[in-house]
Amino acid sequence: MSVTIKDIARQAEVSYATVSRALNDKYGVNPRTRDKIIKIAEELHYRPNALARSLVSSRSFTIGLVLPDITNPYFPEIAAGIEKASIEQGYGVLLCNTDGDIQREKRYMRLLAERRVEGILLAPAISKTEDMEFQTQNSLPLVYVSNAPLKTSHSAVLIDNIRGGYIATKHLIDCGYGTIGFIGVHEEDMRDNERFEGFRNAIERHGLRMEEKYCRFGTFRQESAYQLIREMISEKDVPRALFVENDNLAIGVLHGIKDSGLKVPEDIAVIGFDDISYSSYSEVQLSTIRQPKDRMGSLAAKMLIEEIESAGKDNNRRTVIVEPELVVRQSSC
Amino acid sequence: MSVTIKDIARQAEVSYATVSRALNDKYGVNPRTRDKIIKIAEELHYRPNALARSLVSSRSFTIGLVLPDITNPYFPEIAAGIEKASIEQGYGVLLCNTDGDIQREKRYMRLLAERRVEGILLAPAISKTEDMEFQTQNSLPLVYVSNAPLKTSHSAVLIDNIRGGYIATKHLIDCGYGTIGFIGVHEEDMRDNERFEGFRNAIERHGLRMEEKYCRFGTFRQESAYQLIREMISEKDVPRALFVENDNLAIGVLHGIKDSGLKVPEDIAVIGFDDISYSSYSEVQLSTIRQPKDRMGSLAAKMLIEEIESAGKDNNRRTVIVEPELVVRQSSC
DNA sequence: ATGAAAGCGCTAACAA
DNA sequence: TTGTTAGCGCTTTCAT
Numbered sequence: 001m002s003v004t005i006k007d008i009a010r011q012a013e014v015s016y017a018t019v020s021r022a023l024n025d026k027y028g029v030n031p032r033t034r035d036k037i038i039k040i041a042e043e044l045h046y047r048p049n050a051l052a053r054s055l056v057s058s059r060s061f062t063i064g065l066v067l068p069d070i071t072n073p074y075f076p077e078i079a080a081g082i083e084k085a086s087i088e089q090g091y092g093v094l095l096c097n098t099d100g101d102i103q104r105e106k107r108y109m110r111l112l113a114e115r116r117v118e119g120i121l122l123a124p125a126i127s128k129t130e131d132m133e134f135q136t137q138n139s140l141p142l143v144y145v146s147n148a149p150l151k152t153s154h155s156a157v158l159i160d161n162i163r164g165g166y167i168a169t170k171h172l173i174d175c176g177y178g179t180i181g182f183i184g185v186h187e188e189d190m191r192d193n194e195r196f197e198g199f200r201n202a203i204e205r206h207g208l209r210m211e212e213k214y215c216r217f218g219t220f221r222q223e224s225a226y227q228l229i230r231e232m233i234s235e236k237d238v239p240r241a242l243f244v245e246n247d248n249l250a251i252g253v254l255h256g257i258k259d260s261g262l263k264v265p266e267d268i269a270v271i272g273f274d275d276i277s278y279s280s281y282s283e284v285q286l287s288t289i290r291q292p293k294d295r296m297g298s299l300a301a302k303m304l305i306e307e308i309e310s311a312g313k314d315n316n317r318r319t320v321i322v323e324p325e326l327v328v329r330q331s332s333c
Numbered sequence: 334m335s336v337t338i339k340d341i342a343r344q345a346e347v348s349y350a351t352v353s354r355a356l357n358d359k360y361g362v363n364p365r366t367r368d369k370i371i372k373i374a375e376e377l378h379y380r381p382n383a384l385a386r387s388l389v390s391s392r393s394f395t396i397g398l399v400l401p402d403i404t405n406p407y408f409p410e411i412a413a414g415i416e417k418a419s420i421e422q423g424y425g426v427l428l429c430n431t432d433g434d435i436q437r438e439k440r441y442m443r444l445l446a447e448r449r450v451e452g453i454l455l456a457p458a459i460s461k462t463e464d465m466e467f468q469t470q471n472s473l474p475l476v477y478v479s480n481a482p483l484k485t486s487h488s489a490v491l492i493d494n495i496r497g498g499y500i501a502t503k504h505l506i507d508c509g510y511g512t513i514g515f516i517g518v519h520e521e522d523m524r525d526n527e528r529f530e531g532f533r534n535a536i537e538r539h540g541l542r543m544e545e546k547y548c549r550f551g552t553f554r555q556e557s558a559y560q561l562i563r564e565m566i567s568e569k570d571v572p573r574a575l576f577v578e579n580d581n582l583a584i585g586v587l588h589g590i591k592d593s594g595l596k597v598p599e600d601i602a603v604i605g606f607d608d609i610s611y612s613s614y615s616e617v618q619l620s621t622i623r624q625p626k627d628r629m630g631s632l633a634a635k636m637l638i639e640e641i642e643s644a645g646k647d648n649n650r651r652t653v654i655v656e657p658e659l660v661v662r663q664s665s666c
Numbered sequence: 667a668t669g670a671a672a673g674c675g676c677t678a679a680c681a682a
Numbered sequence: 683t684t685g686t687t688a689g690c691g692c693t694t695t696c697a698t
Contacts, residue, residue, distance in 0.1 A: 001391055004691055015669045020693060030667055050447040051393065052691035054384045056674045058334055062448075065428070070416070071409045071610070080404050083430045087437065092444055095398070095428040097416045104420065111425055114383040115395075255615045277404070282588045283616035337675055348685045353677060363683055385675035389690045 003044045011040050023048065054116065063304060064112040066096040066105075068125035072248065073276040074293070075123060078145055081297020082121055089305050091118075100125060119304045121145055124190070125220065141307040145300040146291070148319075150189045155307065155317045157300040158191055164289040164324030165198020168243045168271045171287070171326055173206050175333055177241035177269055181214030183228050183253055184245030192245070195273060199243050214239040218249075225252030226259075233260040241269035241332070247276045247288055254286065254331070270331045280329070287332035290325040336377045344373050356381065387449065396637060397445040399429040399438075401458035405581065406609040407626070408456060411479055414630020415454055422638050424451075433458060452637045454478055457523070458553065474640040478633040479624070481652075483522045488640065488650045490633040491524055497622040497657035498531020501576045501604045504620070504659055506539050508666055510574035510602055514547030516561050516586055517578030525578070528606060532576050547572040551582075558585030559592075566593045574602035574665070580609045580621055587619065587664070603664045613662070620665035623658040 005023070009016035014033060022029045022037040023046075040046075054060045065082055067075050079095075086093050094117060096108040112120065119141035144156035172180050182199050196215075203210050216232065218224030225244065232238050233256070244250035250272030257264055264270055272279060275290035299320060310316055338356070342349035347366060355362045355370040356379075373379075387393045398415055400408050412428075419426050427450060429441040445453065452474035477489035505513050515532050529548075536543050549565065551557035558577065565571050566589070577583035583605030590601055597603055605612060608623035632653060643649055 001690090006691080016692085017670075017694085018668055020691095021668085024693080026693095028667060033667080047443070047446045049388070049449060049691050051384045051387045051449055052674090053693075054674090055382070055388055055676090055691080056693050058674075060384065069413075070403075071413050073406060073409075073610075076404045076406075076409050079428070080402075080430055080432075083403070083428055084432070087429075087440055087444070090444075092448060093428045095412070095416055095426045096420075097413055099413075099417070107420055110380070111420070111423075113380045115425060116382060116384055251614060258615055277406070278611050278614070281584060281611070281617070282591055284614070334674090339675080349675090350677080350686075351684055353675095354684085357677085359678095361683060366683080382675050385690090386677075387690090388675080388692090389677050391690075 002049075003046045004049070005046075007044060008037060008040050008046060011044075012037050058116075060116045060118055061090055062092045062094060062115060062117045063301070063308075064094045064096055064108070064117045064120045065123075066098060066108060066112075066120060067123040068098050068100050070095070070097045073278060074146075074246070074248065074274055077277075077293035078123060078297040078300075081294040081299075082145070082301040083297075084294075085298035085301035086305070089302075091301075091305060118308045119143070121300055121304055123147065124149070141304055141311070143300050143304040143307070145296060146293070147190055147192045150191060150193075153317065155303055156191075156319045157296050157303065158319065158321050159289075159291045159296070159324050160321045161192055161194035161324075162198040162201070164273060164291075165195035165243065166202045167198075167324060167326050168195075168273060168289050169199045169202035170206070171328065172241040172243060172269060172271060172332065173202065173208065175241070175269065177239075178208070179211065179214065179239040180208065180241045180243065181211070181216070181232070181239035182243050182245070183216050183218075183225055183249060185220055185249075186217035195243075195245050211239070213237060220248070222248055222252035222255075225249035226256040229253045229256035230260060233257070233262065238268060241265075242271070244270060244272050247272040247274040247279045247286060250286055250288070250331075251278065251284065254284065264331050265333060269333070272331075275327055279327075285330035287329045288327050290327050292322055292325075296322060335382075336379045337382070338379075340377060341370060341373050341379060344377075345370050391449075393449045393451055394423055395425045395427060395448060395450045396634070396641075397427045397429055397441070397450045397453045398456075399431060399441060399445075399453060400456040401431055401433050403428070403430045406611060407479075407579070407581065407607055410610075410626035411456060411630040411633075414627040414632075415478070415634040416630075417627075418631035418634035419638070422635075424634075424638060451641045452476070454633055454637055456480065457482070474637055474644070476633050476637040476640070478629060479626070480523055480525045483524060483526075486650065488636055489524075489652045490629050490636065491652065491654050492622075492624045492629070492657050493654045494525055494527035494657075495531040495534070497606060497624075498528035498576065499535045500531075500657060500659050501528075501606060501622050502532045502535035503539070504661065505574040505576060505602060505604060505665065506535065506541065508574070508602065510572075511541070512544065512547065512572040513541065513574045513576065514544070514549070514565070514572035515576050515578070516549050516551070516558055516582060518553055518582075519550035528576075528578050544572070546570065553581070555581055555585035555588075558582035559589040562586045562589035563593060566590070566595065571601060574598075575604070577603060577605050580605040580607040580612045580619060583619055583621070583664075584611065584617070587617070597664050598666060602666070605664075608660055612660075618663035620662045621660050623660050625655055625658075629655060 148156040272288040279286040481489040605621040612619040
């Protein structure tokens, strides 16, 4: 098929073991033979067969990136960070877009297992991805990015959700809004759910009241948030400001408010979470809590690779929490 | 390390060749032994080693997806389509985000070559990715998606750019705008450049004049389009409507118009191209030409896989042109 | 410094 | 129907 070390060995009139040594910079090869071999390799456009190498070395230098939906604007930045850090360290990234489809997720687990990926980066949407955790059976390094189950023994790179929720809410309070509501997803046992906790903390600590009627929970889809806010408005009892769990939902909320004939922030102020790129566009101007997504991605990749390369050594699993940052735009002031 | 067919063979008290046959549904295995083997394989959580299999079969069932920037909202939908079609056919996708960085692109070419990917899907930003075409030396199946060099012998899945440009411009003409300008990127030799050609066709065919001063070319960045429109406005001579080469730039244009104190579409009407999700948001309402990105992605993946699996057979390279669709929103009427 | 040989896990002749 | 064997391309002892 393609050029192998044997072809090179033949031309260089050495054994193919020597070629392997020369090409891998191993100790103990005559510089002259070495140069000769390298020259021939270049002439022949030799490309080592990573599959063969992996087979003997049990190192595939490949990781799996599993995420629910690459078209959700939150994830590409994470993926870009992961990707960059990975290629820098010579690792390939197998993209696995689960679409929240269990069948597909299973196929991916198979694929990743069969290809002997050395680790998995998992950006879970909902907690059923614990399956995956189960499937890997703790035998494969696994690092969560951006979200994780509350209880897991695996490493994770997360934003400080409680603090983020607190900061967002505090900001609304500082703006002087006296009634503040929450719109989000109620996903038990996942870390991003803690944003609500931060919200509640802020409310309570500043002498406001938690009003159940102002807190609504739906799905991850924009339309869900749209519905929730429209319902709230039609009930003629809306809070003066809203903290929405993520920017995607917040955009749904903005639409809903607009379609109800109300104005942001004059009638209802809104703050989101994530700082996806859309949020900064001049037509949207959504206040939000920024996540350093790119950095979180590359950090997670680095941690995963570290776990891979220190395999067997003492447990170095850890959870890294990055700081949220308040970004004030026109939707809240 | 992990469970191999030898382990299974030992337990089943057969040779490991029989195990291979049984597990691969080959002709000529006693159903009883077969069942026994399959049962044991399951008990042992056996996962075939794809690397070993690839080595002997010369089939890696892996393709490379090379794109300039996954955080550009245009690409994730393409990627999702690719991804879906690929996994359905049992292929893994190695994600390669070049970031327009030549060094990185080279690294990727190495990585993909060494891992013996069976084909490459290339979504090029600019024509320098011809390098890649050169590198693969026509030895690897390569399919372009969404954009391609004007001259290439490889397959491609493209939108009808000329027609798209024509439709967009025709729409502006139909709205009654008498002076129409163009903002875009001037990238010689790439197919998406043909949008300008469609623009010109429409202008000329409807008795309008091509005004050079209304046609401006910059880079791919939003800021570039922002600058161009601001300059135009500051020169006090602006067309009544603008066709912008893609939605990303169009958003820059919208910002620029807004920051100049003008209104869309009252002062300047705008239409873009691509229909990225952001364009449909109620605050933006950008008229545009829709590309069926998801479908283009999966089509490209299917074509690539077809080329791979018909290797050696007669040349089945082809260019598929999909139809653009006019989407009218508030920015143009 | 170099060669010979074993073996990574698997598939595919060829025998039996 | 099953076993034996060679070999995919490479790394890594163990000799020399």
